[in-house]
Amino acid sequence: MQQLIVELGSRSYPIFVGSDLLPTLANTLQSSLNQQIFIITNEVVAPLYLEAVKAQLGARDIATFVMPDGEAAKTLTTWSEALDALLATGFARDCTVLALGGGVVGDLAGFVAASFHRGVDFVQMPTTLLSQVDSSVGGKTAVNHPRGKNLIGAFHQPKAVLIDTHFLTSLPSRELSAGLAEVIKYGIMADAEFFAWLEQYMPALMALDQRALTQAIMRSCRCKAEVVSDDEREHGRRALLNLGHTFGHAIEKAQGYGEWLHGEAVAAGMAIACDISVEQGHMLAADYERVLTLLRAANLPTSAPASMDWDEWQQLMLRDKKVQGGKVRFILPRGLGDAVITDKVAESLIVKAVSRQRG
Ligand SMILES: NC(=O)c1ccc[n+]([C@@H]2O[C@H](COP(=O)([O-])OP(=O)(O)OC[C@H]3O[C@@H](n4cnc5c(N)ncnc54)[C@H](O)[C@@H]3O)[C@@H](O)[C@H]2O)c1
Ligand SMILES: [Zn+2]
CATH class of the missing domain: 1.20.1090.10 (Dehydroquinate synthase-like - alpha domain)
Structure with missing residues (x-):
C-alpha cells in the first residue's frame, strides 16, 4: 500500500492506494472512522462490494443508503432522500458518511456529509478509475440541477480516501x-x-x-x-x-x-x-x-x-x-x-x- 497526504493545514488528509485494501480496511482507516457509519452506495456497486466493506467495519453501527445508478440520480431529490434515511438512523453529528462508488456517489455523498448537521466526517472509497484519480480528491461535492451540472454543492474535504485498485476489475x-x-x-x-x-x-x-x-x-x-x-x-x-x-x-x-x-x-x-x-x-x-x-x-x-x-x-x-x-x-x-x-x-x-x- 502507498500513501500520500493532501496538505490543507488542519484539514489535511491521507490517500491510501493499493491493490487489496479491503481486508485491512478497518486498520487503515482506524483514526478516520467514527462509531456510526452511514454508507452511501448505488445499486450497481452494492451487490459487488457492500457486504465485503461492511464485514470489515466490525462492531460499528452501520446504516446504508443505496441510490439508483447513473448521473440522472445526482439530484436534490436523492440528496434529500439520503438525508431522510440518515436522520431515521438517529445518528449524531459525530458520525461518518462513507461513499462507496464512482464519482456520482462520491459527489452526492460528499454533499450529504457537508450538509448534515452543517458538516460531518466524510470518507471516500472510490470504485471507478475516474473517481480514484479525480473526483474523490479535492473536496468538491455537488448535485445537478435541471439548469446545469454540479450547480448546487459545497467544498467539503474528506477525512481520508481509500483507493483499492481491485475495484477496477469489475469496471466496464x-x-x-x-x-x-x-x-x-x-x-x-x-x-x-x-x-x-x-x-x-x-x-x-x-x-x-x-x-x-x-x-x-x-x-x-x-x-x-x-x-x-x-x-x-x-x-x-x-x-x-x-x-x-x-x-x-x-x-x-x-x-x-x-x-x-x-x-x-x-x-x-x-x-x-x-x-x-x-x-x-x-x-x-x-x-x-x-x-x-x-x-x-x-x-x-x-x-x-x-x-x-x-x-x-x-x-x-x-x-x-x-x-x-x-x-x-x-x-x-x-x-x-x-x-x-x-x-x-x-x-x-x-x-x-x-x-x-x-x-
Ligand atoms: N468532485 C469532483 O471534483 C469531480 C471531478 C470529476 C468528476 N466528478 C463527477 O463524477 C461523476 C462521474 O464519475 P464516474 O465517471 O465515476 O461515473 P459513475 O459514478 O456514474 O460510475 C460509472 C459507472 O460505473 C459503475 N461502477 C462504479 N464502480 C464500479 C465498479 N467497481 N465495477 C463496476 N461498475 C462500477 C457505476 O455504477 C456507473 O454505472 C460526474 O457526476 C462528475 O460530475 C466530480
Ligand atoms: Zn474531467
Whole structure:
C-alpha cells in the first residue's frame, strides 16, 4: 500500500492506494472512522462490494443508503432522500458518511456529509478509475440541477480516501478508458516524465496490471493534491485541471449527456487543445503526435463528432463555466508537462482544431 497526504493545514488528509485494501480496511482507516457509519452506495456497486466493506467495519453501527445508478440520480431529490434515511438512523453529528462508488456517489455523498448537521466526517472509497484519480480528491461535492451540472454543492474535504485498485476489475472497459483520459491529462498539463511512463505502461494499465494501476493512481492523485493544496477553491491554478474540458463539455452537451462518457469527450478536447498549441508554436508537432498515440492506446477518441458545426461550438463554449466577462478561457498546453490559462486564441485556430478529424 502507498500513501500520500493532501496538505490543507488542519484539514489535511491521507490517500491510501493499493491493490487489496479491503481486508485491512478497518486498520487503515482506524483514526478516520467514527462509531456510526452511514454508507452511501448505488445499486450497481452494492451487490459487488457492500457486504465485503461492511464485514470489515466490525462492531460499528452501520446504516446504508443505496441510490439508483447513473448521473440522472445526482439530484436534490436523492440528496434529500439520503438525508431522510440518515436522520431515521438517529445518528449524531459525530458520525461518518462513507461513499462507496464512482464519482456520482462520491459527489452526492460528499454533499450529504457537508450538509448534515452543517458538516460531518466524510470518507471516500472510490470504485471507478475516474473517481480514484479525480473526483474523490479535492473536496468538491455537488448535485445537478435541471439548469446545469454540479450547480448546487459545497467544498467539503474528506477525512481520508481509500483507493483499492481491485475495484477496477469489475469496471466496464469503456469506463476504464474514460478514467485514463484524466490520468493522461495530468501527464500533459504537469508531468512530462509521467507522460513518458504512461507511454510505456499503457498496455499494462489497459490489462489491469495492479502494480501499474497503483503507480498511475498515485502519480495522478499527487498531481491533483498538489494543485488543490495550492488553490483549494479554484481562484487560479486549479483551473488547469480543466485541460481539454471546455471542448469536452461542448461535445458532451452537443451529443446529449450519456452518449459520450465525460472522459471520452475530454480526450478529444485535449487533442484539440494540443492541436491549437502546435499551431501557436508552443507544443512540438512530435509531442502532439505522441499525445494522439497515447490516447488511441487507451482506446479514446481524438476528434470531436464531425456533425458539430462552428455555430454550435461557439454557443456551447460560451455557456461553459470557464467563461469570464464574455470571454472563453482556454487551458492550453505549452508543451508536454506544462499548461496555461488564456483567453487569447485566434478564432481561426479554434475553428480549425475543433473540426479537424484525426482518424
Ligand atoms: N468532485 C469532483 O471534483 C469531480 C471531478 C470529476 C468528476 N466528478 C463527477 O463524477 C461523476 C462521474 O464519475 P464516474 O465517471 O465515476 O461515473 P459513475 O459514478 O456514474 O460510475 C460509472 C459507472 O460505473 C459503475 N461502477 C462504479 N464502480 C464500479 C465498479 N467497481 N465495477 C463496476 N461498475 C462500477 C457505476 O455504477 C456507473 O454505472 C460526474 O457526476 C462528475 O460530475 C466530480
Ligand atoms: Zn474531467
